[in-house]
């Protein structure tokens with residue numbers, strides 16, 4: 406399969422979530438992952454790995470698919486917040 410440059414790395418669309426992201430390969434594809442340090446979130450999120458809450462202010466991470474799914478302009482729109490432990494278990 407031919408590789409094409411990721412939308413998220415193009416300078417034309419500067420997006421804070423993409424700039425500090427790292428790339429991780431999972432069984433379902435490649436994801437971009439960004440750490441959210443403690444004290445940097447003001448909302449409670451639901452972790453898709455364990456369906457439990459990630460309280461506001463807790464250190465966690467955000468991950469989204471490198472290639473957007475059908476119907477999405479960018480993978481960032483599909484970003485989910487994870488407990489670091491749950492993300493490691495996710496394949």
Ligand SMILES: [Zn+2]
Nearest residue numbers: 452455488491
């Ligand atoms: Zn979790």
